[in-house]
Amino acid sequence: MTDEALARHNDQVRAVWDAYRKGHPIRVPIIFGINVRFTMDIPEANPRQITFEQYFNNPQTMLERQLEHFFWIRHHIPQDAEMGLPETGWSVSIDFQNVYEAAWFGCPIRFFPGEVPDTVPILTEDNKKALLDSGIPDPFTGGLMAKNWDFYEFFRRKQEEGWTFMGKPIATVTPCGLGTDGPMTVCCNLRGATEFLLDLKEDTDFALELLDLVTSAIMERIRAYRRHLGMEEKPKVFGFADDSIELLSLDDYRELVFPFHQRLVTELADVGASVHIHLCGDAQRHFLFLKENLGVRSIDTGFPVDLSRARRELGPEVELLGGPPVPLLRYGTSDDVRRSVTQILTSGVMEGGRFILREGNNLAPGTPLENIRTMYEVGKELGCYR
Numbered sequence: 379m380t381d382e383a384l385a386r387h388n389d390q391v392r393a394v395w396d397a398y399r400k401g402h403p404i405r406v407p408i409i410f411g412i413n414v415r416f417t418m419d420i421p422e423a424n425p426r427q428i429t430f431e432q433y434f435n436n437p438q439t440m441l442e443r444q445l446e447h448f449f450w451i452r453h454h455i456p457q458d459a460e461m462g463l464p465e466t467g468w469s470v471s472i473d474f475q476n477v478y479e480a481a482w483f484g485c486p487i488r489f490f491p492g493e494v495p496d497t498v499p500i501l502t503e504d505n506k507k508a509l510l511d512s513g514i515p516d517p518f519t520g521g522l523m524a525k526n527w528d529f530y531e532f533f534r535r536k537q538e539e540g541w542t543f544m545g546k547p548i549a550t551v552t553p554c555g556l557g558t559d560g561p562m563t564v565c566c567n568l569r570g571a572t573e574f575l576l577d578l579k580e581d582t583d584f585a586l587e588l589l590d591l592v593t594s595a596i597m598e599r600i601r602a603y604r605r606h607l608g609m610e611e612k613p614k615v616f617g618f619a620d621d622s623i624e625l626l627s628l629d630d631y632r633e634l635v636f637p638f639h640q641r642l643v644t645e646l647a648d649v650g651a652s653v654h655i656h657l658c659g660d661a662q663r664h665f666l667f668l669k670e671n672l673g674v675r676s677i678d679t680g681f682p683v684d685l686s687r688a689r690r691e692l693g694p695e696v697e698l699l700g701g702p703p704v705p706l707l708r709y710g711t712s713d714d715v716r717r718s719v720t721q722i723l724t725s726g727v728m729e730g731g732r733f734i735l736r737e738g739n740n741l742a743p744g745t746p747l748e749n750i751r752t753m754y755e756v757g758k759e760l761g762c763y764r
Contacts, residue, residue, distance in 0.1 A: 379453075384462035391458045403731040406723065406761030407458045408754055411740045414447045414473065415494050419743055423450035431489040434474065437532035444470055445543040454747065456754045467549030472529045474522060478554045479596075480567035481522035482515055492743075499570040501588075506569065506577075510587055517555070517599040518606075526554050556603050560620025561593045561638045568592075575625060578634055586634070593638040597645050616647035617654030617676070624659035631664055636671065643672060652676065654697075658739050666691050680739035681705075686725035694730020701735045702753065708742040712752040719756040728761065735761060 379387065397404045414433070417423035428443045445468055452461050477487050477497045485497035501508060518527055530553040537548040558564070565588050566574045577585040604611060620639065623631050643653055653673050657664070658680030668674040669692055677696065679685070681703035688698055702710075702718040710718075719735070727733050735757045741750070 379461065381462075387456075388460050388462070388465075391460065394458050398731070398734075401731065403763050405763060406728060406733055406735050406757060408735045408757040408761070409459060410455055410457050410737055410750065412447075412451055412455065413475075413494070413740055414444060416741055416743050416745075417447045417450050419492070420450065423447060429489070429491075430475075430493075430495050434487070434489075434495065437529040440473060440529065441470060441533060441536065442543070444473060449544060456751055463544060463546050464549070467547040468543060469550045469552075470533060470548055471552040472526050472533065472554045474526065474554050476559055477567075478522055478526065479559055479564045482520055482555075482599075483509060483564070483568060483592075483595075484515070484521050485567060487522075497567055499568055499573070501569045501573075503573075506584065509568065509591060510584075514591065514595040514598055517602040523555060523599075529553075553603065553607075555599055558596045558600070558618050558642070560618060560622065561589050561596065561642070562620050562626075562635050563622040564592045564596070565589055566622045571622065571625065578626075578630070582634075589635065589638050593641055597642065600646055610648075612646065612648040613651065614648045615652045615654070616643060617656070618642060619656035621656075621658045621661070621680075623664060624657065624661040628663050628667060632667065636667075639672060654678070656739075662688060669696055678736075678739065683738065685722055685727045685733075689725075689727045689729055689733075694732060697732040697734070698727060699734040699736050700727075700738045703738050704740065704742045704745070707737055707749050707753065708745045710749065712746075712748050715749045715752045716756050719753055720760060723757070723760040728763070731763060 394403075394405060394407055398407050415430075418428070418430070423446055424443065428439060433440050433443050448468065452463070474481070475494055477485075477495050480497040481487055483500070485500050487495050487497055489495050515521055515523070517523060530551060533548070533551040537551055540547060562574075565585070568574075568588070569577065574585065577588070601611070620635070623635055626635065643651070647653065651673075652675050654676040655668060655674050656678040660682055662683050665677055665688055668677070675696055677688075677698055679688070679698065679700035683700055685698060685700050692698070701722060702715060706714055706718055722735070735753075737753070
């Protein structure tokens with residue numbers, strides 16, 4: 379885009395979000411979730427071919443690779459976000475992906491060619507109560523969190539020194555660990571998903587003890603970080619994830635895991651706070667229960683999800699984020715994408731003006747730019763309210 383086209387795009391984006399946030403949307407906002415993995419294999423975005431192992435082990439490398447990624451996205455992916463160089467500077471974060479919580483408890487991290495990192499479960503049948511005996515790791519020095527804060531301080535020093543990338547300074551720095559991937563998901567990381575599901579059925583007392591420990595640890599860490607950073611003790615907006623509840627029936631979720639989600643919200647959010655939850659996978663059977671019993675008012679979905687049914691069941695007041703499944707965007711044609719976006723936006727999901735169109739969920743590496751552009755253009759064409 380030319381400078382003039384970028385300025386025009388950014389003005390339009392500000393208008394779209396301003397209207398949406400005021401409750402009088404002019405059209406559906408359209409965004410994409412794009413992990414740094416997306417650009418790892420794009421030569422112009424990652425000219426040094428930095429790997430995740432290098433990214434995790436050197437703060438300067440993480441900072442530069444993250445900004446190379448942002449720069450490429452801002453110049454190639456059309457969406458309702460600021461494009462081009464950031465007007466006020468770069469917002470960067472300590473990015474230990476989805477392994478940071480398990481690694482905080484001591485799980486070793488594994489690195490794979492062309493893939494995001496993963497962790498190895500540490501609670502085997504022989505030692506599965508080890509964490510119950512050792513207790514909650516220190517929020518600042520336990521496991522990976524020591525590196526988290528070392529990287530954070532490095533990023534902050536670069537900010538204070540006036541370090542720039544493409545002529546723009548660092549505007550904000552955020553550590554990891556202010557949110558959570560969810561108590562059950564962390565337990566599955568610690569034990570292995572199959573093993574923890576068996577625990578829930580065959581050794582329920584242990585499973586509940588582990589859930590209690592993990593939930594308490596999450597709350598202690600988030601509270602400690604909020605105090606350290608001068609943030610609100612109980613904000614009026616609170617979000618978390620727990621993808622692993624897709625493995626449970628509604629009855630099992632209600633009985634076994636919901637009480638721990640309820641503790642998170644009660645302890646970490648203000649009374650009457652707007653609660654946001656991210657749930658990838660086949661978790662739709664939980665949506666209405668979460669609305670009615672946890673006060674969830676925003677759900678970030680994955681696939682498979684019937685967004686039309688979700689809107690009918692949840693009503694117009696619940697914000698829904700979702701869209702074409704990532705495999706369709708990765709492997710389908712632009713006509714496939716057009717049909718999918720058309721079906722979604724004409725299904726009634728826009729009713730009430732609380733819908734954000736996004737991929738469901740997190741763009742896969744190799745997704746054709748043509749499909750991304752098609753989704754954005756069709757979304758703009760059919761997502762208008764007036």
